[in-house]
Amino acid sequence: MMKKIEWSQKLAVGVEVIDGQHQQWIQRFNDVAAAIATQEGPVQIGKTLTFLVDYTRQHFATEEKIMTAAGYPDLPAHLAQHHELTQTLQDLLRDFEEEGATQKLAEIVGSYLRHWLINHIQETDRKFGAYAQQKK
Template sequence: MLTWKPEFDTGVEEVDHDHKRLAEGLNKLEELLNSGKGSESIPAVLAFLERYANEHFAREEACMHRMQCPTAAANVAAHAQFRQTFAAAKAKLEKPGASALIAHRVHGELVDWIKNHIMKIDMGLRR
């Protein structure tokens, strides 16, 4: 479970709102994985996460550009890397017979990526 903490706040309301929505999506995915009954719902949650992440990336990159954020270039590169990571994770989860262990590992990797990204790159938005 990705518990939102005040130290994740960048101080930019639209970015923080997006981050919270992404955390909610990851938590929903975890709930489905833990229930063992959510396999039919997992594709919809993955589609939401993919769509919302891309929308968020566009907003965040524009915000960093506007604010002349020192981590803007690193942010664009990290987002490109995340798209690749997410695509690979999604492919693993969509394979017939994907195990619960694989699903939990993939979820953990996504949660770790988001937390590290917020703390190391997005904090460049703090003024």
């Protein structure tokens, strides 16, 4: 069974809009994981995957706007990480459209993607949280 991500204080960035979006984002990730784990049909898996990809774009745009407005000096490195995941998700969606819910898709979602989300929030986004905090 694919592990869910549980939101906790360990993932709190301390910026309300961002924390709210992260909870939504995690929910969408968990929906994809559940759809794959319970072997839903391709329509349902495709739907959850598309929701996740769309929400990721929306979330990254919001975060980048907030960071730009705050004059965040680490923005370029942060943008590079966002860009990398956007690319990975695009490839994932394309592979899914071409090959369906393969074992490889399940592995990438359950391992790579899951860790990416947790690490990015816990390390990279929280770094911005600390910066925003000390700027107050």
